[in-house]
Amino acid sequence: MGKAEKSRIALPVGSNLDRFIMKNQEAFPYASGELSQLIRDLAYAGKVVNREINRAGLADITGAYGNENVQGEEQQNLDVAANIRFTRALKKGGEVAAIISEEDEEIIDLNNPRSKYIVAIDPLDGSSNIDVNVSIGTIFSVYRRISPQGSPIQTEDVLQPGSAQVAAGYILYGSSTMFVYTTGKGVNGFTYEPSLGEYILSHQNMKMPKDGKVYSINEGSYYSFEPHVRDYVEACKKRGFSARYIGSLVADFHRNLLKGGIYIYPSTEKAPNGKLRLMYECNALAMIAEQAGGKATDGKQRILDIQPTDLHQRVPFYVGSTKMVKEATEEA
Template sequence: METSNTYALPVGVTLDRYIMRRQSDFPFASGELSQLLRDIALAGKIINKEINRAGLIDVTGDYGSSNVQGESQQKLDVIANIRFIRALKNGGECCAIISEEDEEIIYTGNDQAKYVVAMDPLDGSSNIDVNVSIGTIFAIYRRVTPVGSRATLDDFMQGGRKQVAAGYILYGSSTMLVYTTGHGVSGFTYDHSLGEFFLSHTDMRSPVKGSIYSCNEGNYTDYPAGVQAYIERCKERRYSARYIGSLVADFHRNLLKGGIYFYPPTPKAPKGKLRLLYECYPLAMIAEQAGCRASDGYQDILDIEPAGLHQRSPIYIGAKDMVDEMINRL
């Protein structure tokens, strides 16, 4: 039988058809993971619609509460969280979820399902008020607890190498869904008129070398000496400083153009700021599949042993040569 590795699907194929044709790439392929990816795409379409109406309806600004991280929740944070949880529950292929917006595991009631999902429903949501790109990040694991039982912490504490799929949805000048199942990275652009994601970026690969660096230079004096030295070297080389303040948008640009994104430890955030399970792990999986590297400064992100649902980590991610040079300076 012909496998997906022996042919290339053309640009313009719908996400549903692409998933169906590539199903043999999925571990334990039997349809459930395919449907789970479709459920995530559906939620992305709904969020895209909410975001596009943000200036016309009352969904911008603070919600008036904080999430488990102690960060102020935006109205769209709450909306996106609800929409994704609802889509995953109704889809029936996910038994449990962890979200940046919730302290504990969220149970879907589908204990027969074989997968769990870790997600940041809307990263960079404070940028909505100023019409800047934001995104969703997700990671999918095959559960390790028996099917039919209630999911436990063990299902989420498997480590980054055990992800069976990871991806993000970027809501910007166009809406894109980018994902990997460990067989390369594919990107899909949303056609609003047809309500479909279409394959637009095949076998996405990032340049080994880059000339863009992305960080919050407002924290420069708090960065480790090695990071400061790297930034100065970038300036000497006349590299471009590009920082949107929306992780998905910064990562996506560097993935396509060649660059490095970093959020090192600081006195205020000695363990880093970004969350390991639903920000660092999924982006690191995509990065490695696209020829990039992701490190916490000491080891590859995907090799970090998880210790908690909302564990944080420093991150240096992007063009391999740039990340290698950064690590050598730490």
């Protein structure tokens, strides 16, 4: 066997998530180990959810659960399962005082009064795509609690602007499963290697191109868009841009993060305040976009500057390559 063949067989695997976290812990805000463990807990729950998604068709856990969530949307069985898995992992991990979830109307107090952190989570984004085997994801934000440790959770602990996030990320369940996150020191992506049971660093210091030729928007609502949004869509078509809309926010965002592009979910006649949730979707992806060199706004102001007033607040969302977001919102 030649030297080239031997080297190909023994290609290095790369750093796993745990090793990366330990190596870079000094770069984390308030580096005392708790945030590191919290990230590990989220990653572990993601492995469990990934397993359940992969066997969903065989285990007969696809389809509707039979209830609506607080958003008025029909819950899927895997929505409920993912919410349970992440809540359980964060409770057992002991580093989170409370969770706010897209699937729950109220704050979930985990009875960990000494814990420093609050997590906002969309346990399974794009759940309407589960039954047709299209990529879906988990989105999460981490905040440092404001009220003193040991005291009851307060509204001010959970209604913090996105600029207060100490970490944010998503897990993409697709042709491969990826864990992408930031702690305010750049964005790194880890691909799950199932034979090892490990997330391996595959996309280091991710950067979103400043411009792109992909626009992601649900053109089925075209005639209910505001005029400036219709004008931008027409401009994209005249330039020969590609329309790519999966309907799973994580998947659309991830493609544009890697390739350059813009994702738009504007206000419409049916949803004048937008449809996407500020706390569970927009804040996390806005932080990741900015850390990768991109931009995120509600059409008028920076997403991370919005002071939330409600757990389930909705906002219009423009996120992606800086040049494209500026062009899409310059007349808003």
